[in-house]
Amino acid sequence: MFSVCPFCHNNVLPVELERHANNHFLEDDFEKDMQLAKQISLELPNSGAMGAPLYREESSNTLPRRSAEISKSTLIENPKELKEAHREERIACIVGLQTKSIFDKVEGGLMPLLRRCLEFENRKFKSVISGYIDHYQSMKLEDYGWGCGWRNIQMLSSHLLMQRKEARDVLFGGSGFVPDIPLLQRWLEVAWEEDLTCQDHAFFRQTVFGSKKWIGTTECAALFRSFGLRARVVDFDSVPFSNSGDSRCKVVVKKVYGPMDKFVRPCQSDQLKSILDHDSSDKGGNTIGHQVLMEWVWNYFTQGTACRLDDLQNVLISPKTPLYFQHDGHSRTIVGINMQMSVKGSQETYSLLILDPGQRTKDLERTLRDNNGWQKIIKRGVHTLKKPQYQLCYIDPGVACMEELEDLKTIHSEYIRL
Missing domain, CATH: 3.90.70.130 (Cathepsin B; Chain A)
Structure with a gap:
């Protein structure tokens, strides 16, 4: 009746296994992006150079992500902007992953x-x-x-x-x-x-x-x-x-x-x-x-x-x-x-x-x-x-x-x- 998640080893319904497993990848990707952003913000800016992309490119079979280039000096001076960028990215991922909750529909209400x-x-x-x-x-x-x-x-x-x-x-x-x-x-x-x-x-x-x-x-x-x-x-x-x-x-x-x-x-x-x-x-x-x-x-x-x-x-x-x-x-x-x-x-x-x-x-x-x-x-x-x-x-x-x-x-x- 149940399938075992290969990542957390919890029992889940077979129809939910793919979505459940994908959520683990979402966690990993988000943490990696946060670490990358922190690394960029701590580096000294090169004269006239732009920083590396805040978010890395994704292959077509993974979650869609927005690529954005932000200067290192901007990241250091505007931490709120960095936080907002991560929030928008996370919301985009959640919207993309949303599934409709299953419930018993009453005919006529x-x-x-x-x-x-x-x-x-x-x-x-x-x-x-x-x-x-x-x-x-x-x-x-x-x-x-x-x-x-x-x-x-x-x-x-x-x-x-x-x-x-x-x-x-x-x-x-x-x-x-x-x-x-x-x-x-x-x-x-x-x-x-x-x-x-x-x-x-x-x-x-x-x-x-x-x-x-x-x-x-x-x-x-x-x-x-x-x-x-x-x-x-x-x-x-x-x-x-x-x-x-x-x-x-x-x-x-x-x-x-x-x-x-x-x-x-x-x-x-x-x-x-x-x-x-x-x-x-x-x-x-x-x-x-x-x-x-x-x-x-x-x-x-x-x-x-x-x-x-x-x-x-x-x-x-x-x-x-x-x-x-x-x-x-x-x-x-x-x-x-x-x-x-x-x-x-x-x-x-x-x-x-x-x-x-x-x-x-x-x-x-x-x-x-x-x-x-x-x-x-x-x-x-x-x-x-x-x-x-x-x-x-x-x-x-x-x-x-x-x-x-x-x-x-x-x-x-x-x-x-x-």
């Missing part, structure tokens, strides 16, 4: 099936959901147990490529498709080269390609920001404050639960302070506190909807992107939210609508087509939120440029206490 099921519900239930999205499940022989973060990035990417033209033009070199996990790992390394979350980059020892390292919200934001997309991070935290006074509007040093939130700098957003006034103390766990998270998600998806939910319409399509939903140990994708209308003297009851990479796509499709049992695998009520910390990542419309692009290199989060 997954979200129309979900919408139909929600419309069949009792009118006391109101829902707001995202538009198009593909479900990417973790594969037992490929990424099961560690790849959920990458699968959620693939889900977000499928939405952006279908729903936002400006994102389709810049994502993954304009390829128009969602790459597989190894190439997403390459793109994240390119993001780190842009000095995005440099501490995050150090945590992973400058490399993630070919590894089974877990990633999370911060890495998701870094990857999308490297394309100029406005990826935002929100922290929900029930860790007690040590500050005195009104602590709900102050920054707190949080306990680290994994690489996903180690390097996010919390900052307070004025527009969220009214939500923070919600009383989050309760004696039976933190259900009241996590109600704040539910209300935030409801407000997020309902913002910008063309009309209001009423007796004639109980499902709306939101213009917002799905949410990358991270907590300790796992991540999922929130594609909408369901609300049960309150009766007199009670609160509204919310349920997140979630696509989990751990679920099989065929199981999701079957339960939705039959309108039977889908609630158990898609709906998640407030009582299921048992973790002390949650993080969300969403992507605002548009593509940044110039000064804003530089600002995106530093990832902050909006901080909300539960």
